[in-house]
Amino acid sequence: MLKTIIIDDEQHCVDRISKLLSKYIITLDIVKICTNVDDAKKAIELIEPDVIFLDVHLHQETGFELLKQLSNIDFEIIFTTAYDSYAVDAFKFSALDYLLKPIDEDDLYCTIEKLKKKTSLKDISKKVEVLFHNLEDRTTQFKKIAIPTLEGLSFIKISDIIRCQSDINYTHIFLEGNKKIMVAKTLKHFEGLLEQHHFFRTHQSHLINLYYIDKYIKGKGGYVLMSDGTHIEVAVRRKDDFMNKLSSI
Amino acid sequence: MMHRLINKIGLSILFLIISLISFSQEEVQDSILENLRAHSRKDSIRAKLLMDITKNMTYTNPEKAFGYIEEAIVITSQINWQKGTALALQQKGNLYYVMANNLEALDAYQQALKISQKLDDKIFEASLYSNLGNIYADLKENEKALEKYQVYLSMAKLLNKKSDQVRALVNIGLIHIDIEQIDKGISYFDEALTLSREENNDFFITAIINNLGIAYKRKKNYKKALEYYQEASELALIIKNKYIEASALNSIGKVNILLENYDIAGINGKKALKLAQEVDAVEWQADSWKVLSTVHEHQGNSKKALSAYKNYIQFKDSVLGEEKKVELTRKDMQFQLEKQEAIANTEIKRQSFIKNTAIAGSGLLLFVTIFGYILYKKKRDALEGKKIANFNTKVAETELKALRSQMNPHFIFNSLNSISDYMAKHDLDTANDYLLKFSKLTRSILENSEKKWITLNEDLKLMELYIQIETLRLKKKLSYKIKIDKDIDTVNTLVPPLILQPFIENSIWHGIGKKGSNGHIQIEINKENETLVCIVEDDGIGRREMTNIKPDNTSLGIKITKSRLDIINQLKETNGNIKMFDKVQGLKVELKLPLELRF
Numbered sequence: 001m002l003k004t005i006i007i008d009d010e011q012h013c014v015d016r017i018s019k020l021l022s023k024y025i026i027t028l029d030i031v032k033i034c035t036n037v038d039d040a041k042k043a044i045e046l047i048e049p050d051v052i053f054l055d056v057h058l059h060q061e062t063g064f065e066l067l068k069q070l071s072n073i074d075f076e077i078i079f080t081t082a083y084d085s086y087a088v089d090a091f092k093f094s095a096l097d098y099l100l101k102p103i104d105e106d107d108l109y110c111t112i113e114k115l116k117k118k119t120s121l122k123d124i125s126k127k128v129e130v131l132f133h134n135l136e137d138r139t140t141q142f143k144k145i146a147i148p149t150l151e152g153l154s155f156i157k158i159s160d161i162i163r164c165q166s167d168i169n170y171t172h173i174f175l176e177g178n179k180k181i182m183v184a185k186t187l188k189h190f191e192g193l194l195e196q197h198h199f200f201r202t203h204q205s206h207l208i209n210l211y212y213i214d215k216y217i218k219g220k221g222g223y224v225l226m227s228d229g230t231h232i233e234v235a236v237r238r239k240d241d242f243m244n245k246l247s248s249i
Numbered sequence: 250m251m252h253r254l255i256n257k258i259g260l261s262i263l264f265l266i267i268s269l270i271s272f273s274q275e276e277v278q279d280s281i282l283e284n285l286r287a288h289s290r291k292d293s294i295r296a297k298l299l300m301d302i303t304k305n306m307t308y309t310n311p312e313k314a315f316g317y318i319e320e321a322i323v324i325t326s327q328i329n330w331q332k333g334t335a336l337a338l339q340q341k342g343n344l345y346y347v348m349a350n351n352l353e354a355l356d357a358y359q360q361a362l363k364i365s366q367k368l369d370d371k372i373f374e375a376s377l378y379s380n381l382g383n384i385y386a387d388l389k390e391n392e393k394a395l396e397k398y399q400v401y402l403s404m405a406k407l408l409n410k411k412s413d414q415v416r417a418l419v420n421i422g423l424i425h426i427d428i429e430q431i432d433k434g435i436s437y438f439d440e441a442l443t444l445s446r447e448e449n450n451d452f453f454i455t456a457i458i459n460n461l462g463i464a465y466k467r468k469k470n471y472k473k474a475l476e477y478y479q480e481a482s483e484l485a486l487i488i489k490n491k492y493i494e495a496s497a498l499n500s501i502g503k504v505n506i507l508l509e510n511y512d513i514a515g516i517n518g519k520k521a522l523k524l525a526q527e528v529d530a531v532e533w534q535a536d537s538w539k540v541l542s543t544v545h546e547h548q549g550n551s552k553k554a555l556s557a558y559k560n561y562i563q564f565k566d567s568v569l570g571e572e573k574k575v576e577l578t579r580k581d582m583q584f585q586l587e588k589q590e591a592i593a594n595t596e597i598k599r600q601s602f603i604k605n606t607a608i609a610g611s612g613l614l615l616f617v618t619i620f621g622y623i624l625y626k627k628k629r630d631a632l633e634g635k636k637i638a639n640f641n642t643k644v645a646e647t648e649l650k651a652l653r654s655q656m657n658p659h660f661i662f663n664s665l666n667s668i669s670d671y672m673a674k675h676d677l678d679t680a681n682d683y684l685l686k687f688s689k690l691t692r693s694i695l696e697n698s699e700k701k702w703i704t705l706n707e708d709l710k711l712m713e714l715y716i717q718i719e720t721l722r723l724k725k726k727l728s729y730k731i732k733i734d735k736d737i738d739t740v741n742t743l744v745p746p747l748i749l750q751p752f753i754e755n756s757i758w759h760g761i762g763k764k765g766s767n768g769h770i771q772i773e774i775n776k777e778n779e780t781l782v783c784i785v786e787d788d789g790i791g792r793r794e795m796t797n798i799k800p801d802n803t804s805l806g807i808k809i810t811k812s813r814l815d816i817i818n819q820l821k822e823t824n825g826n827i828k829m830f831d832k833v834q835g836l837k838v839e840l841k842l843p844l845e846l847r848f
Binding site: 101204 | 695
């Protein structure tokens, strides 16, 4: 049984999540429901929960502020939010779990299954650290990304990624200092996360960090020479967008 | 037409001679005609029969064959048998070609080529390149001819068709000989010869050796030329090809005249004449008579020389008729060109005179002009800037409006109302399902609204979700089907987000919603060259009965779609469009978009 706290400032959200969680009564034990940051802080310190369901917006404050006030985080966090793409991106970068409201039962089922395995608990404080790192200032770009590798989660500075190359359902990530990691995620996944930053998908199988381009060699689509010495092709159809993006950084 | 063929050989494009195999097979023709009369249904069988007849008549009665082939073209297009249409067009080209109407032939071949390129039948396509090459070679458009033959050659290589490679190589070689690049020509012949030997094709070997003789004669290497001609004539005798034999013997005669061996020239000329008469080949007869006339002249037999010369002229005239026609067209074109150049030249002279005399005055004028231009440019730039700004505003406004139409308040509140209705009726599961779908769609719309293009795959998923939600609202059976052309890679194809949504909305709200019974929507995505054709079809009440949609006052959503399409057209220089068709029951909307691929 996992000791669970639900933190949400709106009663109907609390009711709905409680109702949905009632299906998982064998796994989760809802010990406390909090509607503001102060109550939640006290409850967490007292109860030492295994899991919290944490709404991003809590009156005038945020769930992030609550986490910041805690000295030690050794419980699972499931964020809940109705619509906040910036926060959702931050969760994705930090590999933190989240549920979108209204909560879909299938999504919840997956989350509970993950909770049962308790696999992510060992990294939780690291994940939260990355989250804060990325959220430091809402105007700048994210700095770190959590990448699940064979050995476990790796937290990598985005600025260290030179390029990503697809290999069917895997992605090879090439890092500064001749390092390379293989991830069991598609290149599309990384494109979704990184393209809003200084990354560009030049080709079906290549996503590159624009800061690592040494040279662009003109041609039909042309190709770029990366600082690690690799030649990366630019697809003909991507050329115009590529030039636009290059000129915007 | 006989002349035309032989003329071909005379111009040493020997390989058309192959077509002679089908010479006047009248019995066969009669039996096909009988079949044709028995089979009056306009289907592919009749089309094939028509083509067979045409093939048989091509060299014997091309004028009559036109009627048959035109019918074949009509039938094949009606039954949408593309390969058939292309084949028929090729035959039409052959007819024109035999009748020396090069331009019409060119047109027919090109039409056939255009169709064949869609068919992925490389062998057929290659044969059309060969046809086109022949025409250009005839018109002495050597560069174009070379280009077509080169395509023919590379296709033949790709398909590993040895005999086609030989044809292409020989024809390319002949053009090189024609433009005095003789060594290059010879090397092509040599390559062709090696291939023919590999294939043991005696006819090709013989013809190529004869061509090599021609090439060396051009090089003034008479010894070698004679060797090749000799070999060609001997081989021709073995394979019983009197055309080549006559041609080779005549050539031996001509070379010997140049070498002043009149006796040998005379013997060969006579042999050639006999052969040419046997096969009724007019040009060879003319050639032989010319050889004989020269020989008699040098042997001091002026009477014989004169009569031979008369014969020569008589035959030559009939041969020349065709050649002259081609030559005249060509000269006429050249004349027109020169005339234009001359006019242009005088104009240049005249203007430089005026310039010289008016140079002082024009200085002032120039100054004023420049000053005026600067003013004009300033204004123009301002206008241009305004245009761009207007365009950008239009883009922004349209994007906003598109979002607003996708998030149609009607849709939102009707959905909410419907959910509430389910709840009131205690169907909580359906209400819940409805709500989740609704929120999923809303989220996707908001997320995608800032994107200009999303993959077709994602967009179709959204459309499905939308239809599912509306099915829940309508509470009657609304079925749908999405058909995608198998050539479309939905993950790599891009479309503007939710571009089809207004049409689906229209179909559901106005078409099917107002109909008493169940409805069906079909979405079809096809590819036509560089265009993506999206079709939304319903079996609703149709436009005629829609009271709130007048033909010219279409719904807001569709108006916005038009506006989005305008912007795409302007940016991509394409002409995407929307067409609506009234069906017996329901409406069909066809949206054409430029095919955008991600990679």
